[in-house]
Amino acid sequence: MTFFKFILKRLAFMLATLFLISTITFLLMNFLPGSPYQNEEKLTPVQRQMMNEKYGLDKPAGERYLIYLSGLAKGDLGISLQFGNQPVSKLLSSRIGPSIQLGLQAMLLGTVAGIILGTISAMYQNSFIDTFASLSAIIGRSIPNFIFAVLLQLVFAVSLKWLPIALWDDGFRSTILPTLALAIAPMADAARFIRTEMIEVLNSDYAELAKAKGQSKVRIAFVHGLRNALIPLITIIGPMTVGLMTGSLVVENIFAIPGIGEQFVKSIVTNDYATIMSVTLLYSVLLVVIILIVDILYGLIDPRIRLAGAKQ
Amino acid sequence: MSESLLDIRNLNVSFQTFAGTVNAVRGVSLTLEKGETLALVGESGSGKSVTCRSVMGLLSKNATIEQGEILFRGSNLLAKSDKEMQRIRGKEISMIFQNPMTALNPTMTIGKQVAEPLRLHQKFSRTAARRQAQELLELVGIPSSTKRLNDYPHQFSGGQRQRIVTAIALACGPEILIADEPTTALDVTIQAQILELLKELRHTTSIIFITHDLGVVANVADRVAVMYGGRIVEIGKVEEIFYNPQHPYTWGLLRSMPTLDDKDGELYAIPGSPPDLLSPAPGDLFATRNEYALQVDAHYEPPLFQVSPTHYAATWLLDDRAPSVIVPEAIAARRQYYRQRQTGLTAKEGLL
């Protein structure tokens, strides 16, 4: 199988997944209990009839499904009936910035810190440093990020008053605490992953050969080890993203950040179906695209896979 | 006696394991002269690899060197710091490993891996190291090595990889090359090629050749040390070991080698299993597998008895009080051949 064919195949899967998700969300949207309108009890039957016509809710399900799919293809996500009757796409696009910024910052910080922690752990396996680093990784993995977020808020905002307690109005300073709260999970994951990989690499025959060449321990870990340990790390970017998405729901709420996650929770609580479905789709698209990128990256970085593809 | 290049004195190495302490090397003394090839022969667990790893300072974390000295050009390697050992490894003493399939970093180009010791020890520039790497690869017989510098290990065959590992070991022109079963993982035809390569090297560097196969030794080595249960049981020049062996274990090894003129076609196998070094029985560890064991073997470990100025063997059969035993036929034939050669030599000398 050539690399190109491999990518095509992945794309096909991606479309299948997205089709599946959009169909499920549509079905759910139609069979969900509760009303799509605000203050439904105040509407007269005539008003409701008018509203239904206006939003196309009077048409049969099959037709609405086709309309919905073609709308999706054009980037039309429907209208949020709970938040000022504005198009969902507009509502979400105004909120995507903070979420992306936070997500990227947290992923970067988490992975880099995790790599350092994991590498040091592996280099001094079973020593005091290793126990300490491994333990902090386990604690980082165990404490739910919303508890950690509240703890950060309490210490750095309430008690020490170093950083703003919440909101998104103080530039970079207001991103620090939410980034930290989000970064703890990817850090713990990366640290554990890198430690395991690195121990395997450091016990490998080629690490021994490097030692026999006269390389120092530190350089073996960083020159020979890290590259080999980092390649598999790419595979956990997918799960990491999912973790960040989940985390963003609570962390954005706790820090009152105008992001997608905060909107999602608001929409869930108020039965804002169009927005719920749209965020669901958005998250799925994001995950599917990231899985695809990871597959491609893996092929590009690992010479064994890359060249095997190119040769044939 | 002049100073040897490498002088291992009474080396004792033990390993801490879950089950207890394993005494893997018990009082090994060896010398390696300049330009000499020494073969270390023995079954797995006999301590031959551990001995060499002690020289390289590559023992695993659970190993302790209980006792002994390893003198390299007169200075004790065991007393050196990590930093000092790093300067010796790969430069003065280098090593070839058993499994070429896993010994190379899969994500680094061959060029970089061969150049690594040059950059490290000789402080070569990137381009100079690359040029040198190319020459080294040609030396070990990797064809069209210019192009291949940018290739990755998985693009080479097992035999080629072992050549690359050899090139890495030779990069800085080491005084001593330790080859740890370099042919075990390879096909027979490839084995021969690697042995040929090592044979060519013996003029430029001293080699310690570890193997469990006495057969490959005859062509390559000047001297042979046979190890059993963490001790050297017989050591001598290659002719002495092959044609005048004294230790019953060496007899066993020789008898279990397939030869072309084997009439009955049946191979000899040494009975029993390797000794338990965790809780060794008193006396000679080989005694339980030894058809020629004496009662004394159950109580005392034999010292190394001198056979000739270059030949020693640790068996009570060499003690004056030991009864003379009937040597196996194959061994007797070898000894006879040896004596004929000896007398032939003296006769020749007499003529001169």
Added chain:
Amino acid sequence: MSEAKRSVLHIPDAYFEPADSNLLAKQERTARPSISFYQDGWRRLKKNKAAVISLYILIVIVFIAVASIWFTPRDPNLQHVPHANLPPLIPGMDINGWNGYAKVADKWVNKYEQAQVPEGVYYYFGTDAFGRDLLSRILAGTRVSLLIAVLAALFDLLIGIAYGLISGWKGGKTDIFMQRILEIIAGVPTLVVVILMLLIFKPGIVSIVVALALTGWLTMARVVRAQTLKLKEQEYILAARTLGVSSWNIAIKHLIPNLSGIIIIQTMFTIPSAIFFEAFLSFIGIGMRAPDASLGTLLNEGYKTFRFLPHLMWLPAAVLCLIMISFNLLADGLRDAFDPKMKN
């Protein structure tokens, strides 16, 4: 060498006789008793202090949680508004925050006196806004959280093992087909499925368990499939197949016992993640509904007033963290002890 020769002269001459073969046979010791894979694993696990301590902590927590069905200090849902928002009071404890005093406008005030709580009535962990006893609620909440996690893990186990076994054992086209389905499902974020499930069904233990089980089995299925593929090639399985043992019998007698290690390890990782998800869902307000307590709902309630009544948030948070850390440490310990790949 002559020195060596001299030093052996004291050995009696009689020793230099061919050895009696029985004597030497006696000396050949029987091999050390061989240790089975699981015994070996246990021994390694026992050396891991953190894992052993975690195991004990979890046993105690599970015991207390089960006991809370019959015994809690008070009824966890009993409201007693006059005693609302009391801080913890542990008799004999003289540390502010644990002695019935709470900080009001930078001063420590005895809340029990203010609320005119009769002498001899203690709320060890304080009370919430409705005067419910927090200790009782934490005990009941822990039980609910653990129940949800264990049930979800159990469903995971059943679906995941069945799917993985069939996919790996059947192989060929079945395997390819089942793996494609798995890949498509894996593209759907767990969070989304869980939230959609909770929107359709009424929030409660059952819907949370179903939602978690529906999304959690993927990893188990993958792990079991990979291991099954590996085991399938083992000689003893091949031997059983050539002897005509039925697939079902091979699965029960050979595969499941050999898979049990990784299944246990995987389950140990599933449980804390289910606990986390329950707490997470309840925290954002779509999990368990009031008045039933789970650790998540307690955190949700506690968070609303954490600056003024910190105990309502930190006590359930501490219990949750303790459970999570213990499970993760134990799971790590089990994996290191039983995963042959990690053996060095």
